[in-house]
Amino acid sequence: MVRGDGVTSIISVQGLTKTYASGHQALKRIDLDIRQGEIFALLGPNGAGKTTLISIICGIVNPSQGVILADGHDVVRDYRAARTKIGLVPQELHTDAFETVWATVSFSRGLFGKPRNDALIEQILRDLSLWDKKDSKIMALSGGMKRRVMIAKALSHEPTILFLDEPTAGVDVELRRDMWEMVRKLRESGVTIILTTHYIEEAEEMADRIGVINKGEIILVEDKTVLMRKLGKKQLTVHLKAPLAALPAALADASLSLANDGADLVYTFDAQADDTGIADLLKRLSEQGIEFKDLKTDQSSLEDIFVSLVRAPQ
Numbered sequence: 001m002v003r004g005d006g007v008t009s010i011i012s013v014q015g016l017t018k019t020y021a022s023g024h025q026a027l028k029r030i031d032l033d034i035r036q037g038e039i040f041a042l043l044g045p046n047g048a049g050k051t052t053l054i055s056i057i058c059g060i061v062n063p064s065q066g067v068i069l070a071d072g073h074d075v076v077r078d079y080r081a082a083r084t085k086i087g088l089v090p091q092e093l094h095t096d097a098f099e100t101v102w103a104t105v106s107f108s109r110g111l112f113g114k115p116r117n118d119a120l121i122e123q124i125l126r127d128l129s130l131w132d133k134k135d136s137k138i139m140a141l142s143g144g145m146k147r148r149v150m151i152a153k154a155l156s157h158e159p160t161i162l163f164l165d166e167p168t169a170g171v172d173v174e175l176r177r178d179m180w181e182m183v184r185k186l187r188e189s190g191v192t193i194i195l196t197t198h199y200i201e202e203a204e205e206m207a208d209r210i211g212v213i214n215k216g217e218i219i220l221v222e223d224k225t226v227l228m229r230k231l232g233k234k235q236l237t238v239h240l241k242a243p244l245a246a247l248p249a250a251l252a253d254a255s256l257s258l259a260n261d262g263a264d265l266v267y268t269f270d271a272q273a274d275d276t277g278i279a280d281l282l283k284r285l286s287e288q289g290i291e292f293k294d295l296k297t298d299q300s301s302l303e304d305i306f307v308s309l310v311r312a313p314q
């Protein structure tokens with residue numbers, strides 16, 4: 001579907017709500033477009049609704065209200081067609097431990113009613129560095145290899161959309177980097193990727209766009225580069241010799257505030273800007289006769305931004 005702004009969205013979620021039978025409203029009113037070919041990271045604290053949202057898009061859980069299209073197919077009315085477009089790598093690794101890698105992956109393709117295609121399965125296993133393990137039983141594989149098998153399974157029916165739910169939870173740093181490399185290759189092959197993660201670093205590293213969900217609502221969707229610019233914000237804390245009761249009018253600037261009962265002056269600036277404004281600030285302080293004992297700078301991370309977003313009163 002091509003939207004007015006010329007961007008092709010491969011998933012379109014409109015007016016989605018979900019109230020479970022228990023009466024718990026897990027999703028409030030979600031509107032979300034996923035662009036064709038992007039890597040979209042969905043961040044949110046535990047219980048925010050990530051798994052519910054993914055499960056509804058994948059047709060595993062029914063929405064209470066709303067319309068969801070996956071590659072043009074309504075996920076409720078046109079479930080089968082929508083589902084063949086989607087690969088899902090769930091959080092838990094559940095596969096038959098006694099089956100071989102080859103049997104597991106090729107059987108999975110059959111479940112989607114696709115004809116046998118050994119050349120394709122071979123290609124997927126080779127791309128995921130699983131080819132030399134094709135005859136190994138799943139139980140004999142390492143945790144990282146098992147995760148690759150889950151991805152191979154999810155790709156076996158040639159989906160155009162791949163969901164990765166916490167792909168690197170509990171995986172060591174080296175394997176995590178391997179996984180990132182693999183996901184990038186998949187994207188190059190044209191697959192759109194939506195991943196959920198608790199590792200903010202993972203979103204920073206991988207995503208084209210980042211969405212933050214909290215208490216069943218999407219509270220932010222932003223290009224990563226834009227977020228990184230926000231991330232580039234730094235704070236200079238000026239420890240004053242004498243506390244100020246209020247900011248002098250000459251310093252009444254949006255980027256300045258008082259903290260620590262007036263003992264600190266906090267200046268927020270863009271670390272990437274050519275002129276940070278610090279020299280000017282120090283000049284203005286001296287003009288106002290405001291003396292200071294010390295200076296300190298801090299950089300806010302995406303983690304800080306995330307925490308402040310999800311803690312903010314809704």
Ligand SMILES: Nc1ncnc2c1ncn2[C@@H]1O[C@H](COP(=O)(O)OP(=O)(O)OP(=O)(O)O)[C@@H](O)[C@H]1O
Pocket residue numbers: 020021022024025026044045046047048049050051052053
């Ligand atoms: N089948 C269900 N019946 C009732 N409530 C549910 C059901 N499944 C999930 N919930 C509730 O809905 C809310 C959202 O859960 P969900 O699993 O979607 O969150 P999440 O963001 O994926 O969390 P996590 O990061 O812990 O996996 C939670 O409060 C959860 O307890």
